Structures are given as structure tokens and as C-alpha cells.
Amino acid sequence: MNTTNPYAPPQAAVQDVADSDSQLAGRGTRLLTMILDSIILVAMVYLPMMIGTAVSRAIPFDLLVVAGLVGWIWLTVMFVSRNGQSIGKKITGIKVVRSDGSRASLGRIIVLRNVLNSLLGIIPLYGFVDALLIFGESHQCVHDKIADTIVIKA
Numbered sequence: 626m627n628t629t630n631p632y633a634p635p636q637a638a639v640q641d642v643a644d645s646d647s648q649l650a651g652r653g654t655r656l657l658t659m660i661l662d663s664i665i666l667v668a669m670v671y672l673p674m675m676i677g678t679a680v681s682r683a684i685p686f687d688l689l690v691v692a693g694l695v696g697w698i699w700l701t702v703m704f705v706s707r708n709g710q711s712i713g714k715k716i717t718g719i720k721v722v723r724s725d726g727s728r729a730s731l732g733r734i735i736v737l738r739n740v741l742n743s744l745l746g747i748i749p750l751y752g753f754v755d756a757l758l759i760f761g762e763s764h765q766c767v768h769d770k771i772a773d774t775i776v777i778k779a
Contacts, residue, residue, distance in 0.1 A: 647726055649764045650719040650776040661713035669693040706731045710779065720779045729774050737772035 650658075673689035704710050709721040709729050721729050721738070745751050745767070755767040769775060 647777045650778055652759050654717050658713040658717045661716055662711050665712050669697040705734050718779050719776050721774050721776055724773050724775050733772050738768045742768040
């Protein structure tokens with residue numbers, strides 16, 4: 626007697642949603658991106674502060690710094706929310722996605738990859754260990770593992 630159990634779970638093949646064509650971003654590209662993002666931050670925030678201080682007190686340099694910071698934050702949030710890319714990542718052609726290949730949310734990228742990682746930076750040698758983990762097979766730093774993200778070619 627062959628009876629089918631009506632309460633049995635469905636028997637279906639399940640496939641991962643990861644994009645098999647995705648290639649991990651190279652270590653050198655990620656380093657270049659970090660350098661570019663740092664240069665952009667310095668140019669938009671710190672350079673106006675230094676120029677305003679050096680030129681004179683006639684120009685309220687605090688206003689220049691705040692304007693540069695607001696502009697940098699606005700551009701970064703806009704790029705990250707659109708495609709998981711900072712300004713530097715957009716230039717170098719890489720982006721952040723979840724480890725399964727799905728889109729990484731703005732909150733995940735900002736809070737877990739950036740804010741939490743900055744807070745962990747108070748631990749001695751954390752930044753060094755974070756950077757060294759990129760040499761692992763998965764090319765993931767500590768902040769990537771915390772946020773369950775990978776950096777791929779866009």
C-alpha cells in the first residue's frame with residue numbers, strides 16, 4: 626500500500642540565491658579604494674578647515690567644515706544606498722553585498738561595517754588584525770565577517 630502523507634513537508638530542490646558570476650574584489654583594489662575614500666574625506670572636510678584657519682577669521686571656517694561634512698555624508702549615503710558603494714568603491718568598480726550575494730542594506734553597511742568597526746578600533750591592534758584578515762581565502766576583514774558581507778566587482 627503506497628499512501629502519501631498529506632502532512633509531509635514539500636520535497637523540492639532549493640538553490641542558493643548567490644550570483645555565481647560574482648568575483649571577489651582584489652586586495653589591492655580594496656586598498657586603493659580605502660585610500661581614495663580617505664582622500665575624498667580629507668578634501669571635503671579637513672582641507673576646508675585647514676584653509677579657513679590659515680586664511681583668516683573673516684571666513685567662518687566652522688561653516689566650511691560643517692558644509693563639507695554634510696556634503697560628504699550626503700554623497701556617501703546616496704552612493705551606499707543605491708548600490709552598496711562608497712565614492713571610492715564607485716570609482717574603482719567594486720561594491721558591498723551580503724555573503725549570499727543579495728543586496729546589503731544601508732543600515733548593515735553603515736552600522737555594522739563602519740560604526741561598530743570604528744568602536745572596536747579602541748581595542749589595541751584591532752585595526753591591524755582587521756586588515757590582516759583580508760589575506761584569508763574569503764578576502765573578508767573582521768568588519769566584513771561582523772556584517773556578513775563581501776566586497777565584489779561591480
